Amino acid sequence: MRLFPVVMAGGSGTRFWPLSRKDRPKQFLPLDGDEPLLVATVARLPPLARIQSTYVVCGPNHAAAVRRMLPQLPRENLLVEPCPRNTAPCVGLAALHVRRRDPRGVMAMLPADHHVARPAAFRQALAAGARLAAGGAIATIGIRPDRPETGYGYLKVGARLRAAGKGRSAFHPARVERFVEKPDLVTASRYLAEGGYLWNSGIFLFRADVILEEIRGAMPVLREQLDVIDASIGTPRYARTLRRVFPAAPSVSIDYGVMEKSQRIAVVPADFGWSDVGSFAALAEVREHDDLGNVRQGEAVVVDGHDNVVLAHGSRPVAVVGVDGVVVVDAGDAVLVVKKDKAQDVRKAVEEMRRIGREDLL
Amino acid sequence: MRLFPVVMAGGSGTRFWPLSRKDRPKQFLPLDGDEPLLVATVARLPPLARIQSTYVVCGPNHAAAVRRMLPQLPRENLLVEPCPRNTAPCVGLAALHVRRRDPRGVMAMLPADHHVARPAAFRQALAAGARLAAGGAIATIGIRPDRPETGYGYLKVGARLRAAGKGRSAFHPARVERFVEKPDLVTASRYLAEGGYLWNSGIFLFRADVILEEIRGAMPVLREQLDVIDASIGTPRYARTLRRVFPAAPSVSIDYGVMEKSQRIAVVPADFGWSDVGSFAALAEVREHDDLGNVRQGEAVVVDGHDNVVLAHGSRPVAVVGVDGVVVVDAGDAVLVVKKDKAQDVRKAVEEMRRIGREDLL
Numbered sequence: 001m002r003l004f005p006v007v008m009a010g011g012s013g014t015r016f017w018p019l020s021r022k023d024r025p026k027q028f029l030p031l032d033g034d035e036p037l038l039v040a041t042v043a044r045l046p047p048l049a050r051i052q053s054t055y056v057v058c059g060p061n062h063a064a065a066v067r068r069m070l071p072q073l074p075r076e077n078l079l080v081e082p083c084p085r086n087t088a089p090c091v092g093l094a095a096l097h098v099r100r101r102d103p104r105g106v107m108a109m110l111p112a113d114h115h116v117a118r119p120a121a122f123r124q125a126l127a128a129g130a131r132l133a134a135g136g137a138i139a140t141i142g143i144r145p146d147r148p149e150t151g152y153g154y155l156k157v158g159a160r161l162r163a164a165g166k167g168r169s170a171f172h173p174a175r176v177e178r179f180v181e182k183p184d185l186v187t188a189s190r191y192l193a194e195g196g197y198l199w200n201s202g203i204f205l206f207r208a209d210v211i212l213e214e215i216r217g218a219m220p221v222l223r224e225q226l227d228v229i230d231a232s233i234g235t236p237r238y239a240r241t242l243r244r245v246f247p248a249a250p251s252v253s254i255d256y257g258v259m260e261k262s263q264r265i266a267v268v269p270a271d272f273g274w275s276d277v278g279s280f281a282a283l284a285e286v287r288e289h290d291d292l293g294n295v296r297q298g299e300a301v302v303v304d305g306h307d308n309v310v311l312a313h314g315s316r317p318v319a320v321v322g323v324d325g326v327v328v329v330d331a332g333d334a335v336l337v338v339k340k341d342k343a344q345d346v347r348k349a350v351e352e353m354r355r356i357g358r359e360d361l362l
Numbered sequence: 363m364r365l366f367p368v369v370m371a372g373g374s375g376t377r378f379w380p381l382s383r384k385d386r387p388k389q390f391l392p393l394d395g396d397e398p399l400l401v402a403t404v405a406r407l408p409p410l411a412r413i414q415s416t417y418v419v420c421g422p423n424h425a426a427a428v429r430r431m432l433p434q435l436p437r438e439n440l441l442v443e444p445c446p447r448n449t450a451p452c453v454g455l456a457a458l459h460v461r462r463r464d465p466r467g468v469m470a471m472l473p474a475d476h477h478v479a480r481p482a483a484f485r486q487a488l489a490a491g492a493r494l495a496a497g498g499a500i501a502t503i504g505i506r507p508d509r510p511e512t513g514y515g516y517l518k519v520g521a522r523l524r525a526a527g528k529g530r531s532a533f534h535p536a537r538v539e540r541f542v543e544k545p546d547l548v549t550a551s552r553y554l555a556e557g558g559y560l561w562n563s564g565i566f567l568f569r570a571d572v573i574l575e576e577i578r579g580a581m582p583v584l585r586e587q588l589d590v591i592d593a594s595i596g597t598p599r600y601a602r603t604l605r606r607v608f609p610a611a612p613s614v615s616i617d618y619g620v621m622e623k624s625q626r627i628a629v630v631p632a633d634f635g636w637s638d639v640g641s642f643a644a645l646a647e648v649r650e651h652d653d654l655g656n657v658r659q660g661e662a663v664v665v666d667g668h669d670n671v672v673l674a675h676g677s678r679p680v681a682v683v684g685v686d687g688v689v690v691v692d693a694g695d696a697v698l699v700v701k702k703d704k705a706q707d708v709r710k711a712v713e714e715m716r717r718i719g720r721e722d723l724l
Binding site: 112256303305312314315317318319320321322328333334335336339341342345347349352353358 | 380400587665666674676679680681682684697698699700703704707708714716718723
């Protein structure tokens with residue numbers, strides 16, 4: 001069984017403005033440490049998978065930057081989507097390329113912008129998922145919740161499966177009874193109390209031939225488009241064909257388009273210190289903080305305050321006095337102050353920047 | 363009667379860091395509008411007093427900047443204290459200079475860093491105080507309180523005085539029964555409810571000969587030092603004598619050293635939109651704000667927030683989202699976020715800057 005990680009780096013988004021910009025999306029930012037989330041995502045794969053087997057999917061505006069950040073990545077392993085079309089076409093495109101190298105090759109779909117505290121445990125979970133996938137399953141990684149998080153989707157765990165492979169795994173794969181949307185706090189608390197619910201990490205594993213078969217059943221139009229693209233791979237027509245066909249693909253997530261309808265979904269429950277780093281508030285989970293819960297970067301100073309996230313820039317200090325639960329971000333050319341529990345509303349600041357004519361900062 | 367305003371611009375202080383610095387004290391900042399508080403203080407005096415009759419007292423490090431800001435001020439009207447010695451020696455030094463021009467000249471001691479919303483009403487109050495002072499009184503301007511402010515000292519009003527001068531004044535001067543320290547909220551509320559208490563504005567008027575006589579009685583050591591300085595005025599020895607004698611003067615406020623012991627204190631109750639602009643929180647009183655109480659300067663944006671003070675710098679926007687009652691100041695080379703009701707604690711941020719070795723920002 002050969003494993004082909006596919007790192008999905010096509011995201012844009014505004015939840016990390018003013019750090020993130022059109023040219024500098026979240027996955028390019030060193031949000032959880034010293035290196036960009038994308039680089040960390042690729043770096044934590046060996047020895048489970050080599051860079052020669054690793055694919056990265058991104059948009060045309062980010063391709064040059066990705067090549068600079070990942071100089072070891074083979075040129076043909078960077079798949080450039082002509083435009084964003086959510087994850088289903090992305091998965092399909094990657095499956096075409098992987099199938100040419102190994103029809104039964106196992107793909108591990110990995111968002112480029114997540115945090116993993118314990119990479120070894122992460123690789124073990126991925127290996128367990130890969131064994132399931134090699135047997136024909138569509139495997140997901142489910143994270144054991146440690147709090148009633150309302151920012152994640154959940155998986156309701158079904159009947160236990162016999163572990164694939166040599167049976168020496170600490171993981172207990174199970175069927176997925178259903179996918180659950182982001183719950184409210186009461187519901188999330190119930191999930192936590194009842195047990196049997198896992199966070200949907202957005203990490204999926206499947207064989208290239210299996211997922212293309214599933215797409216044929218669930219998304220026949222996409223499958224036809226993929227077939228057209230497939231016929232051009234390796235020919236001089238490829239780039240032109242991709243530019244023509246891909247934008248016409250349905251903009252649908254793989255979760256919604258395929259997974260939630262599939263009968264072959266299995267889940268590997270795992271626990272490797274995962275976060276999707278969904279907003280500035282999440283930095284409190286993925287970064288070191290002081291005894292009072294303050295995350296500080298650069299010349300950031302907090303006096304009489306707790307549970308703040310304070311990111312200074314260059315040699316310009318940021319001093320926070322008498323304030324709790326606030327995010328302060330100096331990006332050099334713009335400053336943001338947002339209440340931590342309103343961190344999702346950063347997009348409103350982005351809208352205001354547009355309104356006052358500061359598109360140059362977006 | 364000739365009036366000689368004496369603008370006291372010797373203050374330093376850290377309550378407006380990071381806007382204020384050693385070289386750029388509060389009175390140099392345009393905190394309430396377009397011009398520095400010092401410039402506004404001098405500009406609101408005509409036609410009551412001309413610039414030729416106006417004195418400014420400051421420290422040696424600020425003299426060049428004061429001359430630049432007040433090009434019309436006669437060179438000999440800038441009195442440079444060799445070192446800060448609080449207000450009693452400052453008043454004494456100014457009195458020596460004024461007495462040489464007119465022994466019965468009335469001095470109006472004016473802090474350089476206050477806000478006045480209604481300059482015409484201010485000048486009327488000052489004129490009423492000057493009439494009292496011309497008759498030998500030590501006059502203070504008392505501000506009618508409109509809220510139970512705990513940040514100001516109070517004056518307990520005593521028996522009413524007959525108005526000096528032509529009796530056409532709308533002001534009703536009175537004796538001062540006593541000076542009251544900054545009260546707690548309960549006490550301040552009682553003062554407001556009872557009436558008969560005024561805010562101590564720190565604005566005093568007296569004849570030069572009268573205040574020097576009072577200093578002789580209450581602070582005999584200072585008076586001897588002033589006599590030594592006086593003998594050198596107009597001679598080549600003046601600067602050297604001042605540098606030798608002034609630093610030895612007692613560092614005492616005129617309030618404590620003279621006023622509170624004097625039997626000649628009278629107060630002019632007035633109401634001209636006064637604020638001592640004691641901290642960033644006071645900017646909400648002295649600046650325009652939007653319907654939600656947000657004071658904004660430059661490219662400052664507030665989303666879902668009220669009662670904030672947001673000061674942006676240059677072309678760098680500051681966006682505030684979901685936060686109430688916070689002060690955000692970008693000074694270009696440092697950023698401060700402080701809860702409005704903790705605005706007095708800005709000095710703690712200054713101490714932290716010192717601790718992390720950023721004296722260059724102080």
